Amino acid sequence: MNRVEKIRCGECGKKDVTEQNVRDQWGMPWRDFPFVKVESDLVLPMCSHCGNVIIPASAVDTIDNALQNAIQNLTKTLLSEIKKKHGLKLVNIAKLTGVTPEYLSMLLNKKKVPSFQLIQLLTILRSHPEMVPELSTPWHLEMPTKNLA
Numbered sequence: 001m002n003r004v005e006k007i008r009c010g011e012c013g014k015k016d017v018t019e020q021n022v023r024d025q026w027g028m029p030w031r032d033f034p035f036v037k038v039e040s041d042l043v044l045p046m047c048s049h050c051g052n053v054i055i056p057a058s059a060v061d062t063i064d065n066a067l068q069n070a071i072q073n074l075t076k077t078l079l080s081e082i083k084k085k086h087g088l089k090l091v092n093i094a095k096l097t098g099v100t101p102e103y104l105s106m107l108l109n110k111k112k113v114p115s116f117q118l119i120q121l122l123t124i125l126r127s128h129p130e131m132v133p134e135l136s137t138p139w140h141l142e143m144p145t146k147n148l149a
């Protein structure tokens, strides 16, 4: 750990700022997500005294990439688990979440970043698949499918 010279912590005022890997221990609000934790190696100046992380202007793009990567990995994991656990195909998941299978395919290949709402819906779908049709299809829009004869 290298000591970062001449940097004083903005929170506690101490000069205990060192370069530290913040993987799995630091995050911040990002886009429409209230909080995203960094899950890859990322070295940032951190105050050893109070834990405050200092964001240098030069690191903004790197941090943005790390947070985007964390969301894309989470999305890929959610989609893979939903497919495996409930035997659903992308076309089924698309129907349940109101997006296209093509868009889900891009999410699976980490080509796009989903909204916070879609992540929430996928999280519910993973644990409680029976809830999602009810959420995505209000009763008055449902097609009658049973016992029509």
Ligand SMILES: [Zn+2]
Pocket (backbone or CB within 6 Å): 009, 010, 011, 012, 013, 014, 047, 048, 049, 050, 051, 052
């Ligand atoms: Zn501090």
